[in-house]
Amino acid sequence: xxxxxKFHGGIHPLSNKSQSTQNRIAQPGLPSRLVIPFQQxxxxxxxxxxxxxxxxxxxxxxxxxxxFISSAIHAPTSGTIAALESQQIAHPSGLPDLCAILLPDGxxxxxxxxxxxxxxxTPEQLRQKLRMAGVVxxxxxxxxxxxxxxxxxxxxxxxxLNGAECEPYITCDDILMRERAPExxxxxxxxxxxxxxxxxxxxxxxxxxxxxxxMRIAVTDSGNAFEVVVIPTIYPGGGVKQLIKVLTDLxxxxxxxxxxxxxQCFNVATAFSAWRAITHGEPLLSRIVTVTxxxxxxxxxxxxxxxxxxxxxxxxxxxxxxxxxxxxxxxMGMRLPSASVPLVKASNCIIVASExxxxxxxxxxxxxxxxxxxxxxxxxxxxxDLYWFAKAKEFGKAQTFSLFDCIECGACSYVCPxxxxxxxxxxxxxxxxxxxxxxxxxxxxxxxxxxxxxxxIEREKQEKAEKxxxxxxxxxxxxxxxAKSAEPIRQEVVLQKE
Amino acid sequence: MSAFFxxxxxxxxxxxxxxxxxxxxxxxxxxxxxWNFGPAILVSITLASITALGTEAVMLRLRNRPIAPFLKxxxxxxxxxxxxxxxxxxxxxxxxxxxxxxxxxxxxxLYGGLGNNLFNPAMVGFAVLIVSFPVxxxxxxxxxxxxxxxxxxxxxxxxxxFGVLPQHVTLDAITMATPxxxxxxxxxxxxxxxxILGMPIYGRLAGRGSELVSWGFxxxxxxxxxxxxxxxxxxxxxxxxxxxxxxxFHLADPDHYVAPLFHWFSGAAIIGAFFILTDPVSSPTTKxxxxxxxxxxxxxxxxxxxxxxxxxxxxxATLLMNICVPLIVLYTQPKVFGKKTKVSSKxxx
Numbered sequence: 001x002x003x004x005x006k007f008h009g010g011i012h013p014l015s016n017k018s019q020s021t022q023n024r025i026a027q028p029g030l031p032s033r034l035v036i037p038f039q040q041x042x043x044x045x046x047x048x049x050x051x052x053x054x055x056x057x058x059x060x061x062x063x064x065x066x067x068f069i070s071s072a073i074h075a076p077t078s079g080t081i082a083a084l085e086s087q088q089i090a091h092p093s094g095l096p097d098l099c100a101i102l103l104p105d106g107x108x109x110x111x112x113x114x115x116x117x118x119x120x121x122t123p124e125q126l127r128q129k130l131r132m133a134g135v136v137x138x139x140x141x142x143x144x145x146x147x148x149x150x151x152x153x154x155x156x157x158x159x160x161l162n163g164a165e166c167e168p169y170i171t172c173d174d175i176l177m178r179e180r181a182p183e184x185x186x187x188x189x190x191x192x193x194x195x196x197x198x199x200x201x202x203x204x205x206x207x208x209x210x211x212x213x214x215m216r217i218a219v220t221d222s223g224n225a226f227e228v229v230v231i232p233t234i235y236p237g238g239g240v241k242q243l244i245k246v247l248t249d250l251x252x253x254x255x256x257x258x259x260x261x262x263x264q265c266f267n268v269a270t271a272f273s274a275w276r277a278i279t280h281g282e283p284l285l286s287r288i289v290t291v292t293x294x295x296x297x298x299x300x301x302x303x304x305x306x307x308x309x310x311x312x313x314x315x316x317x318x319x320x321x322x323x324x325x326x327x328x329x330x331x332m333g334m335r336l337p338s339a340s341v342p343l344v345k346a347s348n349c350i351i352v353a354s355e356x357x358x359x360x361x362x363x364x365x366x367x368x369x370x371x372x373x374x375x376x377x378x379x380x381x382x383x384x385d386l387y388w389f390a391k392a393k394e395f396g397k398a399q400t401f402s403l404f405d406c407i408e409c410g411a412c413s414y415v416c417p418x419x420x421x422x423x424x425x426x427x428x429x430x431x432x433x434x435x436x437x438x439x440x441x442x443x444x445x446x447x448x449x450x451x452x453x454x455x456x457i458e459r460e461k462q463e464k465a466e467k468x469x470x471x472x473x474x475x476x477x478x479x480x481x482x483a484k485s486a487e488p489i490r491q492e493v494v495l496q497k498e
Numbered sequence: 499m500s501a502f503f504x505x506x507x508x509x510x511x512x513x514x515x516x517x518x519x520x521x522x523x524x525x526x527x528x529x530x531x532x533w534n535f536g537p538a539i540l541v542s543i544t545l546a547s548i549t550a551l552g553t554e555a556v557m558l559r560l561r562n563r564p565i566a567p568f569l570k571x572x573x574x575x576x577x578x579x580x581x582x583x584x585x586x587x588x589x590x591x592x593x594x595x596x597x598x599x600x601x602x603x604x605x606x607x608l609y610g611g612l613g614n615n616l617f618n619p620a621m622v623g624f625a626v627l628i629v630s631f632p633v634x635x636x637x638x639x640x641x642x643x644x645x646x647x648x649x650x651x652x653x654x655x656x657x658x659x660f661g662v663l664p665q666h667v668t669l670d671a672i673t674m675a676t677p678x679x680x681x682x683x684x685x686x687x688x689x690x691x692x693x694i695l696g697m698p699i700y701g702r703l704a705g706r707g708s709e710l711v712s713w714g715f716x717x718x719x720x721x722x723x724x725x726x727x728x729x730x731x732x733x734x735x736x737x738x739x740x741x742x743x744x745x746x747f748h749l750a751d752p753d754h755y756v757a758p759l760f761h762w763f764s765g766a767a768i769i770g771a772f773f774i775l776t777d778p779v780s781s782p783t784t785k786x787x788x789x790x791x792x793x794x795x796x797x798x799x800x801x802x803x804x805x806x807x808x809x810x811x812x813x814x815a816t817l818l819m820n821i822c823v824p825l826i827v828l829y830t831q832p833k834v835f836g837k838k839t840k841v842s843s844k845x846x847x
Contacts, residue, residue, distance in 0.1 A: 168507070251835060253838075326506060331504060331505045331506075332504050332505070333504050335502055335504075362512050366611065366613035368513055368573075368779050370516065372511075378835065379834060379835040380835050381834060382784070382831065401831075414508050417512055417515070418513055421501070
C-alpha cells in the first residue's frame with residue numbers, strides 16, 4: 001500500500017455524480033452541423049488547410065499545428081466545409097473565434113488511418129503522431145500532449161494518470177474508466193514508453209469504486225506494474241499539483257512544472273486518446289462529455305468535437321425551468337454565452353442550470369476575516385488578504401502574497417459566508433498585473449531603444465569631433481612649420497562651431 | 499443561476515447566521531446571570547441592543563450605505579450584548595446608551611464599518627466607560643442570598659432609569675465590588691489569599707454566582723468550538739497562558755497570588771477567551787498569529803489583574819493586542835504550497 005499524503009484545505013461539496021452514471025456511454029446521432037474552432041488548445045491556433053466548399057473525410061486534417069505549442073484539428077465526420085468564419089465559442093472572453101462549419105453528409109466516411117505498433121516507433125515519432133492527431137489534455141486545460149512528452153533536460157521518472165475527477169457533477173472520466181479501462185491502460189503504456197518512465201501511478205478518488213475495480217482488472221490483465229491508487233475524495237484533489245502531493249508527497253515548486261521534479265501527469269481521457277491515435281491512427285475527433293443538471297436523462301455522450309451543445313442537451317431532454325448552461329464543473333466551469341456554442345476538446349461536462357439546482361447566492365456582505373477561506377485553500381494562501389489587496393489595487397502586495405500561486409479552484413468563494421466572489425477578484429488582479437507587466441515591458445523596451453539612440457547619436461558626434469580634431473591637428477602640424485602666427489585662434493573657432 | 503462566473507455553488511452560511519450562533523452561544527451565560535443576579539441584565543441587554551441598532555442605522559445613513567441589510571447582519575447586536583454583559587447591571591441607563599453608541603459609531607463605523615474595525619468595538623466601549631465613569635462601572639450587583647436586601651425587579655428598574663432607591667436602602671446594601679476587585683483591595687490591606695477567599699462572596703473556584711456565569715459562557719464557548727464558528731487556537735492559548743502565568747506566581751507565593759483556576763472563572767476570562775478575543779475582524783488571521791496574540795493577551799490580562807490598577811485586564815489586553823494584529827499577521831504567514839520559505843515582508847511595498 002502506498003502511503004498517501006494530504007494537501008492543505010479542500011472542501012466536500014455535494015458530488016451530484018450518480019445522476020449521470022446510471023447509463024452507459026451514449027452515442028448521439030450525427031448533428032446537423034459541426035462548428036470546429038481552430039483554437040481548442042493552449043498555445044497557437046491551428047492554421048486552416050481547407051477552403052470553403054471543400055469536401056472532407058472523417059479524420060482529415062483541416063487545421064495544421066503552427067508553432068511549438070499547438071495541435072492539429074480534424075474533420076470529425078465526412079461532409080462539406082460550408083464556411084470558415086468567426087463563431088461564438090465557449091471562451092470566458094465571450095469573443096467569437098475562427099471556426100470551420102462542417103455540414104455532415106451522413107456517410108461518416110473515414111480517411112485512411114495508419115495503424116501502428118507503438119514499440120516500432122521512436123518516442124520522437126510517437127510525439128509527432130500525437131501532435132498531428134490533435135491529442136491534447138482533456139482534463140480541462142487542453143494543453144498539447146506532445147509538448148508535455150518532449151524529453152527536455154528533466155528526466156521524468158513517474159507518470160501519473162489523473163482519474164481523480166474531483167469536481168461535482170462531472171463523470172466523463174469515471175464512465176470512461178468503467179467502460180474502457182484496457183484502452184486507458186494501453187494509452188498509459190504508450191505515454192510511459194515515450195517518457196521512459198520508471199513508474200506509473202493511476203490516482204482515482206474513492207467515490208468511484210466501479211472505475212477503480214475496472215482499472216485494477218485492466219492493469220492486472222495488461223501485465224504492467226502500474227499502480228492504481230485510491231485517493232480520498234476531496235476537492236480539488238484532482239488539481240495536478242494537489243494530486244502529485246497526495247500521491248508522492250512532493251510539492252511542485254511555485255511557478256515550476258511537474259516535469260521539473262520528474263513527474264508528468266495526464267488525464268485518463270488523454271491516455272485513451274493517445275492509445276486511439278497511435279494504435280488505430282485515429283485523431284482526436286470525439287470525447288466523452290457529461291450532460292447533466294436540469295435534464296430528463298443525465299448521461300455521458302461520446303460526442304463529436306464541434307457538436308453544438310444544445311443538440312446534446314436536447315438528446316438528454318432539457319427540462320423546463322432551466323436558466324443557464326455551464327461548461328465544465330460548477331466550481332471552475334464557465335457560464336456559456338449561449339447553448340449553441342460547439343463542444344471542444346476541453347469540454348468535459350455540460351450542466352443545464354436551474355433556479356432549484358443553483359439557487360441564487362445571498363447578497364455579498366463585507367469580509368469579516370473569518371478565515372474559512374484560509375482553512376480551505378489548497379495552496380495555503382491567505383485569500384482574505386489577497387481579496388483586500390485586489391480590491392485596493394495593491395497589486396505589488398498581492399504578488400508578494402503569492403497571488404500567482406492561486407489555482408482559482410473556487411474553494412474560498414464556496415465557503416465564504418459573505419458570498420464575496422473572491423476568485424473573480426483574483427482573476428481581475430492577475431490580468432491587471434499581466435497587463436501592467438506587459439506595458440512596463442514595452443515601455444522598458446521603448447526606453448532602452450531611446451537610450452541607445454541617444455547614446456549612438458552622442459557616440460557619432462564624439463567620433464566626428466575626434467576625427468575633426470585629428471584632422472585639425474594634422475593640419476596644424478602641417479601649417480605650424482609654414483606659418484606660426486594666427487592658427488591657434490582659428491582652431492578654437494572651428495572647435496566651438498562643432 | 500445568478501452568478502456569471504464560477505464557482506456556481508456555495509455553502510448557505512451567511513454573516514448573520516454566524517453572528518446569530520454567537521448570540522445564541524451567549525444565552526447559557528446570560529441565563530446563569532439572571533439566575534444568580536436577577537433579570538436586570540436583560541434590561542441592559544435590551545437597552546444596548548436598541549441603542550446599537552439605532553446608532554448603526556444613523557451611521558449607515560450618514561455613510562450612505564444601505565441600512566436594512568446591515569441591520570440584519572446581527573453584528574451590532576453582538577457588540578451590544580458583549581458590552582451590556584461587561585457593564586454592571588444596575589448601571590444607570592445612560593451608561594449603557596453612551597457606551598454602546600460609542601462602540602458602534604466610533605469603534606465600528608468611523609473605522610469603516612463591519613469588517614474594518616481595528617479594535618473590538620465592545621471593548622472600546624468598555625474602556626471608554628471604565629475610564630470615564632469609574633464609580634458607575636463598579637456598582638456590581640450582589641448575587642442572590644448574599645446581600646442584606648434583594649431588590650425587587652421593579653425597584654431595580656426604578657434605580658436604573660431614575661436613580662431612585664427604595665427608602666432605607668443604600669447602594670452599598672445591594673452592590674459590591676467584583677470578586678477580583680475585592681481580592682485586590684484586600685491583598686493591598688496585607689491579607690492572605692486564603693483569608694480573603696474565606697469571605698462569603700467567594701464560592702468554589704471564584705466569586706459566588708459569577709463563577710457560575712463563567713461556566714455558562716464556557717458552555718456556550720464550547721458550542722462555538724464544536725460548530726466551528728471559532729478555532730481552538732485563541733481560547734486554548736489564552737486560557738493556558740493565563741493558567742500558567744497565574745500558576746507560576748501562585749506556586750512561588752500562594753499567600754499573595756491566587757490560584758490559576760480563580761483567574762479562569764473570575765471576571766471576563768472565559769467570555770474573553772471564547773467571545774471577545776475571538777472576534778474575527780480584530781484578531782489575527784493566521785494560526786500561529788492567533789496563538790501569539792492570545793498568549794500575549796493572557797500575560798497582559800494577568801499582569802493587569804495582579805499588578806495593575808484595574809481589577810480585570812481582559813478588555814485592555816484585548817485592545818492592546820488588537821493593535822499588534824497587523825504586525826503579528828505579517829510575521830506569521832504560513833508556507834505557501836510549493837514555496838520553500840514563508841512570505842517575506844521585504845518585498846512588500
